[in-house]
Amino acid sequence: MYVESLIRTTNNAHSSEVMTVPKILIVYYSRSGNTKKMAYLIQKGAMDEDVEVDTKDVKDVKVDDLKGYDGIIVGSPTYYGGPAAQIKDLLDRSIKHHGKLQDKVGGAFSSSANVGGGNETTVMAILQALLIHGMVVCGDSSGDHYGPVSIEEPDQRAERNCIRYGKRVAKLVKQLHG
Amino acid sequence: MYVESLIRTTNNAHSSEVMTVPKILIVYYSRSGNTKKMAYLIQKGAMDEDVEVDTKDVKDVKVDDLKGYDGIIVGSPTYYGGPAAQIKDLLDRSIKHHGKLQDKVGGAFSSSANVGGGNETTVMAILQALLIHGMVVCGDSSGDHYGPVSIEEPDQRAERNCIRYGKRVAKLVKQLHG
Amino acid sequence: MYVESLIRTTNNAHSSEVMTVPKILIVYYSRSGNTKKMAYLIQKGAMDEDVEVDTKDVKDVKVDDLKGYDGIIVGSPTYYGGPAAQIKDLLDRSIKHHGKLQDKVGGAFSSSANVGGGNETTVMAILQALLIHGMVVCGDSSGDHYGPVSIEEPDQRAERNCIRYGKRVAKLVKQLHG
Amino acid sequence: MYVESLIRTTNNAHSSEVMTVPKILIVYYSRSGNTKKMAYLIQKGAMDEDVEVDTKDVKDVKVDDLKGYDGIIVGSPTYYGGPAAQIKDLLDRSIKHHGKLQDKVGGAFSSSANVGGGNETTVMAILQALLIHGMVVCGDSSGDHYGPVSIEEPDQRAERNCIRYGKRVAKLVKQLHG
Numbered sequence: 001m002y003v004e005s006l007i008r009t010t011n012n013a014h015s016s017e018v019m020t021v022p023k024i025l026i027v028y029y030s031r032s033g034n035t036k037k038m039a040y041l042i043q044k045g046a047m048d049e050d051v052e053v054d055t056k057d058v059k060d061v062k063v064d065d066l067k068g069y070d071g072i073i074v075g076s077p078t079y080y081g082g083p084a085a086q087i088k089d090l091l092d093r094s095i096k097h098h099g100k101l102q103d104k105v106g107g108a109f110s111s112s113a114n115v116g117g118g119n120e121t122t123v124m125a126i127l128q129a130l131l132i133h134g135m136v137v138c139g140d141s142s143g144d145h146y147g148p149v150s151i152e153e154p155d156q157r158a159e160r161n162c163i164r165y166g167k168r169v170a171k172l173v174k175q176l177h178g
Numbered sequence: 179m180y181v182e183s184l185i186r187t188t189n190n191a192h193s194s195e196v197m198t199v200p201k202i203l204i205v206y207y208s209r210s211g212n213t214k215k216m217a218y219l220i221q222k223g224a225m226d227e228d229v230e231v232d233t234k235d236v237k238d239v240k241v242d243d244l245k246g247y248d249g250i251i252v253g254s255p256t257y258y259g260g261p262a263a264q265i266k267d268l269l270d271r272s273i274k275h276h277g278k279l280q281d282k283v284g285g286a287f288s289s290s291a292n293v294g295g296g297n298e299t300t301v302m303a304i305l306q307a308l309l310i311h312g313m314v315v316c317g318d319s320s321g322d323h324y325g326p327v328s329i330e331e332p333d334q335r336a337e338r339n340c341i342r343y344g345k346r347v348a349k350l351v352k353q354l355h356g
Numbered sequence: 357m358y359v360e361s362l363i364r365t366t367n368n369a370h371s372s373e374v375m376t377v378p379k380i381l382i383v384y385y386s387r388s389g390n391t392k393k394m395a396y397l398i399q400k401g402a403m404d405e406d407v408e409v410d411t412k413d414v415k416d417v418k419v420d421d422l423k424g425y426d427g428i429i430v431g432s433p434t435y436y437g438g439p440a441a442q443i444k445d446l447l448d449r450s451i452k453h454h455g456k457l458q459d460k461v462g463g464a465f466s467s468s469a470n471v472g473g474g475n476e477t478t479v480m481a482i483l484q485a486l487l488i489h490g491m492v493v494c495g496d497s498s499g500d501h502y503g504p505v506s507i508e509e510p511d512q513r514a515e516r517n518c519i520r521y522g523k524r525v526a527k528l529v530k531q532l533h534g
Numbered sequence: 535m536y537v538e539s540l541i542r543t544t545n546n547a548h549s550s551e552v553m554t555v556p557k558i559l560i561v562y563y564s565r566s567g568n569t570k571k572m573a574y575l576i577q578k579g580a581m582d583e584d585v586e587v588d589t590k591d592v593k594d595v596k597v598d599d600l601k602g603y604d605g606i607i608v609g610s611p612t613y614y615g616g617p618a619a620q621i622k623d624l625l626d627r628s629i630k631h632h633g634k635l636q637d638k639v640g641g642a643f644s645s646s647a648n649v650g651g652g653n654e655t656t657v658m659a660i661l662q663a664l665l666i667h668g669m670v671v672c673g674d675s676s677g678d679h680y681g682p683v684s685i686e687e688p689d690q691r692a693e694r695n696c697i698r699y700g701k702r703v704a705k706l707v708k709q710l711h712g
Contacts, residue, residue, distance in 0.1 A: 080307035081679070082260060085267035092257045099497045118679065120654040121306055124484065128259035128299055131483075131495025131502055136528065139487025141455045145615070145652065146487055172492065176531055259501070277675045296501065298476040302662070309661075309673025309680055314706065317665025319633045323437070323474065324665055350670065354709055435626045437662035438616060445619035477662055484655055485614035 223344025401522025
């Protein structure tokens with residue numbers, strides 16, 4: 001079960017304000033390990049923004065977990081121009097909570113075997129699913145515009161873009177759910 | 179096992195030409211039955227063109243079957259803007275025969291719950307997968323342009339478009355593989 | 357020239373806090389009048405949220421205007437599965453301010469001639485452009501998921517979805533730029 | 535005016551069969567010259583297949599010209615995830631001949647500034663327009679799957695993929711219209 005994390009701010013004796021630290025889930029499917037590496041680079045970027053981040057293999061994510069996060073970032077290798085069936089299966093089953101993810105922040109990333117190999121369409125396919133859930137997503141005028149992509153193992157460019165994306169999504173989560 | 183169907187043409191005593199009747203696979207996933215209905219309407223259209231058509235539930239299709247067809251038409255309900263994981267899983271596993279589906283004819287169709295509900299992006303996602311396999315796909319200047327879509331149960335419009343699409347894809351299969 | 361609208365809040369004598377009312381631009385291209393009608397329905401929804409809204413024909417929008425808004429919603433008829441060249445031209449020229457639209461809120465809508473006629477791909481094409489600018493966009497778990505679409509003249513369903521979308525985008529603009 | 539090219543075959547005295555050499559139009563918009571280079575590489579590949587090829591800047595293409603070709607390959611730089619307005623304008627105006635391009639062969643290519651910069655979505659946007667015209671398009675299981683893409687100036691990889699694509703589309707044109 002998800003337990004919302006609480007921080008009691010004790011600025012002065014009279015106040016007992018309760019603030020929640022926003023929580024982000026990074027869920028990935030990875031066979032070669034490349035998408036997993038990207039997931040942890042994105043986590044690294046997000047952590048800089050003082051949010052809580054859980055990074056999990058899709059097989060360890062229950063569909064009920066999704067409700068417990070303020071931001072959900074989904075990563076998949078590019079298989080035939082779209083996310084792996086394992087990721088699509090989670091998205092399909094998420095219909096159980098359709099409407100309850102509305103206004104949460106979403107994100108997507110992908111690794112693929114080659115340029116022109118469908119990584120952009122994969123990222124867009126994931127973002128489309130998150131938009132259908134009513135989520136809020138952000139692009140980036142620098143780096144990878146729709147979400148980080150890596151050709152094979154993340155190189156320095158991909159690494160930089162992943163960290164940058166993690167920070168960027170985490171900031172948005174804080175603005176909307178901080 | 180797939181056995182290629184042969185027809186001996188015996189127009190005259192001297193010839194013993196052997197012609198193969200092109201074969202089309204229509205593979206669908208369906209829970210409500212709407213996508214299945216579309217599959218059989220497309221089959222009806224294709225049969226008019228004197229091709230052989232196998233229409234199968236995705237659970238009854240082995241990835242090795244794909245090689246045995248000249249045309250493959252894939253249908254799925256629209257789940258979160260893309261094909262169901264069950265269909266994506268077949269596409270993902272089809273990598274086993276990557277390169278061997280090159281030049282075959284492809285097609286796609288989808289049923290969804292509402293207008294603007296992602297049916298077009300689903301059809302395009304399937305077509306993208308087939309293009310990555312090197313397949314040949316056709317649009318249509320009338321009817322549903324990318325491939326038949328149905329909102330809920332196929333109505334007369336959807337029925338007409340499915341039959342029309344079946345004929346159209348079958349004709350292309352005959353031209354390229356007849 | 358764009359002049360930012362200011363509201364002096366005078367909660368008490370000592371403060372002279374200055375708050376800006378967020379501004380949204382709705383820009384459309386319309387030949388039949390359908391996309392224009394959608395634009396004004398979206399405006400109506402946005403106005404409920406106490407933001408300022410300018411609704412303009414694309415021919416009256418200068419690329420320099422874009423910087424002056426906190427939210428930009430772009431509408432186009434669906435021509436061959438994408439936005440009209442007139443809209444694409446504005447998007448292309450917006451490169452002049454690439455990077456300066458980062459973090460603004462974006463939105464998209466489209467009218468088309470028929471179901472399956474490319475309206476979803478048009479909305480997504482516009483959203484992709486806005487994501488490349490680094491903008492923040494939201495989907496909706498009800499109504500039209502990616503952004504309002506209308507088949508021919510907006511009917512009651514489309515009208516409701518346009519108003520709903522206007523409110524929704526305006527709320528996001530207030531949260532991020534209020 | 536377009537004059538169909540004729541070749542009189544004179545196999546024997548009694549026959550006067552008339553065969554037409556299929557014609558392909560490669561139309562591009564190019565500012566940096568990269569898309570233009572790709573166009574001529576694709577032409578080079580297509581010429582190997584004994585088809586006639588006209589390669590033209592979009593500004594020199596009249597919408598009435600389109601009808602005179604058996605194959606039409608459209609190239610554009612990637613601007614904000616889609617084709618340039620100049621290319622979109624030709625596609626929009628092609629509605630004049632809607633239905634008359636049915637069954638012709640289509641193709642697309644794009645050059646862009648960086649990986650993940652929208653080149654795939656641009657190629658797909660063009661292919662979608664051609665599918666709406668009822669055209670036939672092919673992917674490739676090797677090389678760039680949807681159509682050639684180049685990051686900046688075409689390198690050896692892009693060069694190889696362009697030539698390969700030209701051959702591939704020309705072969706399909708010959709099969710369907712030879």
